[in-house]
Amino acid sequence: MAKSNEAVKFAGQFQAVIGEISGRLEKRGGNVVDVVSRLALPGNAWALDEIDAVFAKLLNIFRVKMGGKRGIAAVVEASGYTGYDPSIIERCELQKGYERWATVEIFDMKHFDHDPSDAEVEAEYVRRGLKRPDVDHAVHFGEQFQHLPVEGRPIIFYLQNPVLGAGGFRCVLGLWRYGADRKLGWHWLNSGLRWDRDYRFAGVRE
Numbered sequence: 625m626a627k628s629n630e631a632v633k634f635a636g637q638f639q640a641v642i643g644e645i646s647g648r649l650e651k652r653g654g655n656v657v658d659v660v661s662r663l664a665l666p667g668n669a670w671a672l673d674e675i676d677a678v679f680a681k682l683l684n685i686f687r688v689k690m691g692g693k694r695g696i697a698a699v700v701e702a703s704g705y706t707g708y709d710p711s712i713i714e715r716c717e718l719q720k721g722y723e724r725w726a727t728v729e730i731f732d733m734k735h736f737d738h739d740p741s742d743a744e745v746e747a748e749y750v751r752r753g754l755k756r757p758d759v760d761h762a763v764h765f766g767e768q769f770q771h772l773p774v775e776g777r778p779i780i781f782y783l784q785n786p787v788l789g790a791g792g793f794r795c796v797l798g799l800w801r802y803g804a805d806r807k808l809g810w811h812w813l814n815s816g817l818r819w820d821r822d823y824r825f826a827g828v829r830e
Contacts, residue, residue: 684730685829688765691723696763700808703767708808712797715787716759727829728765729754730779732822739818745782745825754827756784761828762797766808775801779824786813 642656649655663671696718700708731752733740740748749756762781773779779799786794787810795810 686728686730686765686769688726688728688761688768689723690726690760690764691719691721693720694718695720696759699763699767703763703808704770704806705766705808706805709810711789712808712810715789716763718760718763719758726761728757728761729827729829730824731827732777732824733819734821736821739821741818742813745819748825749782749827752827754829757781757826757828758784759787759797761826762799762808765826766799770806773799773801773824775803777822777824779826780811780819781826 646656649659662668696716697713699718700713729752731748731754733745733748736744746756759781762783765779765781778801781797781799783796786796789795789810789812791812793812793815795812798809798811800807800809
């Protein structure tokens, strides 16, 4: 029954999107058939590259359900990690209460010709018009998208309010995967180390 409901929901969403696209094309004096026929022309391969870029961006945008009645320990335990730093539960709390949605965008730093510093990462959030996330975004994201991250591409939640960790360092959260291991852990700021360009970062779009 659940699968049937999901299929009906998807069909409705698909129809709504196609309807929106058709409406926008009509305003420009075209239609779906006209656009598809133009995309098939050999000289218009550039348009497919543009569409592919849009798909790539869409695949890095996630709707994350926030709030609820559970505390941080319950959410982390339900997230399918093979391990996590227990101090995350000791030092952090979730905002409980009314359920709400947040839009989380994932981006990388591959346009840099070097491994970026903390300051450069912070400037990148500003350049993209993204807010830095809270602990809530990281913890709920980790539970709801357990297929992420991919191996070798950790996702860093560069917290707007870093947590004071061991040794007095300010810390942010990271999702990591190594083979069968998937973990949630801390990453130090202002440690003198730079961020690997292959790392991905999570921001919040408002």
